[in-house]
Amino acid sequence: MQRLRRLIADRRARRADAAFIIEGPQLVDEAVAAGVEFEAQFIPVDRPESSIGGAGPVHLLSPGVFERVAPTEQPRPPVAVARATEHDARAILQHAAFIVALEAIADPGNLGTIIRSAEAAGADGVVLTPGSVDPHNPKVVRAAAGSLFRIPVLEASLSDVHDGGLTLWGTTSHSEQSPQAYDRADLTGRVAVVLGTEAHGLSADAVGYIDRWLTIPHAGPAESLNVAMAGTVLAFEVRRQRAAEL
Amino acid sequence: MQRLRRLIADRRARRADAAFIIEGPQLVDEAVAAGVEFEAQFIPVDRPESSIGGAGPVHLLSPGVFERVAPTEQPRPPVAVARATEHDARAILQHAAFIVALEAIADPGNLGTIIRSAEAAGADGVVLTPGSVDPHNPKVVRAAAGSLFRIPVLEASLSDVHDGGLTLWGTTSHSEQSPQAYDRADLTGRVAVVLGTEAHGLSADAVGYIDRWLTIPHAGPAESLNVAMAGTVLAFEVRRQRAAEL
Numbered sequence: 013m014q015r016l017r018r019l020i021a022d023r024r025a026r027r028a029d030a031a032f033i034i035e036g037p038q039l040v041d042e043a044v045a046a047g048v049e050f051e052a053q054f055i056p057v058d059r060p061e062s063s064i065g066g067a068g069p070v071h072l073l074s075p076g077v078f079e080r081v082a083p084t085e086q087p088r089p090p091v092a093v094a095r096a097t098e099h100d101a102r103a104i105l106q107h108a109a110f111i112v113a114l115e116a117i118a119d120p121g122n123l124g125t126i127i128r129s130a131e132a133a134g135a136d137g138v139v140l141t142p143g144s145v146d147p148h149n150p151k152v153v154r155a156a157a158g159s160l161f162r163i164p165v166l167e168a169s170l171s172d173v174h175d176g177g178l179t180l181w182g183t184t185s186h187s188e189q190s191p192q193a194y195d196r197a198d199l200t201g202r203v204a205v206v207l208g209t210e211a212h213g214l215s216a217d218a219v220g221y222i223d224r225w226l227t228i229p230h231a232g233p234a235e236s237l238n239v240a241m242a243g244t245v246l247a248f249e250v251r252r253q254r255a256a257e258l
Numbered sequence: 259m260q261r262l263r264r265l266i267a268d269r270r271a272r273r274a275d276a277a278f279i280i281e282g283p284q285l286v287d288e289a290v291a292a293g294v295e296f297e298a299q300f301i302p303v304d305r306p307e308s309s310i311g312g313a314g315p316v317h318l319l320s321p322g323v324f325e326r327v328a329p330t331e332q333p334r335p336p337v338a339v340a341r342a343t344e345h346d347a348r349a350i351l352q353h354a355a356f357i358v359a360l361e362a363i364a365d366p367g368n369l370g371t372i373i374r375s376a377e378a379a380g381a382d383g384v385v386l387t388p389g390s391v392d393p394h395n396p397k398v399v400r401a402a403a404g405s406l407f408r409i410p411v412l413e414a415s416l417s418d419v420h421d422g423g424l425t426l427w428g429t430t431s432h433s434e435q436s437p438q439a440y441d442r443a444d445l446t447g448r449v450a451v452v453l454g455t456e457a458h459g460l461s462a463d464a465v466g467y468i469d470r471w472l473t474i475p476h477a478g479p480a481e482s483l484n485v486a487m488a489g490t491v492l493a494f495e496v497r498r499q500r501a502a503e504l
Contacts (some may be wrong), residue, residue, distance in 0.1 A: 235403070236405060239377075
């Protein structure tokens, strides 16, 4: 029980154990279907039908205990301990045609949405630079709605992305960089779309790795698009340009 | 105090009073800038500097009371009572060139995101059909991040949209309707993009008003795009096609 709570609350525990928590039948089903490996699943003793085949050995908990160890207030069983998939980031980046890279993204919901968008748009991976929220944070796992199990989410640097031979397109809302409108930029090659935080854009360190700049022209105030919306629009523009090429 | 709590929790009270709650300096500032009218603002007595000019007469509350009447757990002052803007839906629809219409949308966060996207993409309004979440629900107000104050959000029917002379493009993930890929559909005329709920798509009633169908081709499982992501992608495609025409 202690371990479950640590895996829910503590990033270092998740890192040390290479394990994380998946809650609820739909997400656990999707993880099983995606080939995620499981260590154990926990269900309330009065809901024996709630275990899921392929999600590891079943542990029965008294209902009060089940609620206390789960990551949400009204948890749906099972709560499962899954093994984090280890990705060889450099190898993936050497062969990737389309990456979404996020510098120091902090909001779990936004990260989850971008992981969904990246999968749906056919990206080969999502790169998180150091300082980002943990992709195995339970809120990210929930917001990613299964996409986390199907697309590699890599903790890597923009230097690694550059070394992979991808063209890094930085996103900006400032005119200083003379960005191209995103739909006029040629995104058909091997590209990484790089997004910064909403508040500050890309850091000076990141800027050093950017090859070209793009922007999303829009109505309304500058902050009207959050990073998840911008990432969704850009990921689908990459997909659109590639589909149009065929 | 009773009234504040009712306006936070009770849609009928908001409707009866044509009033709603805006919390926090940034949102209240944006509402003032957008010309929203205010009845009153509430701040803790120990934070007299937190009142905002233009947000109505200031009422001081003891700190414990302030926290209790606010819509979030760690409220930032002021908490303001704003007057709902009355829109003439039919008049707006007669002249609109681009509408985003949502059938019975339930999730406040998704609605807020779509209101932001619609504003950023230059839509003339967002239509909510009967049965949708209240756009003045505090969670929608927060998620819309100020866009709610700048773009008309209309409670109307698809029949009203049709009567406005717009072409209704229904979104679907099913092939039965023989939809066009969204980026090959001609969205440059007077268009309403119509989205259903994530779980069920558009109702049979709604389908009767749809002129044409479009779909968002994507990788991964069918449900990988939620309604907010789909709405964002479609709104920006409408904008892209219009910009390309100029």
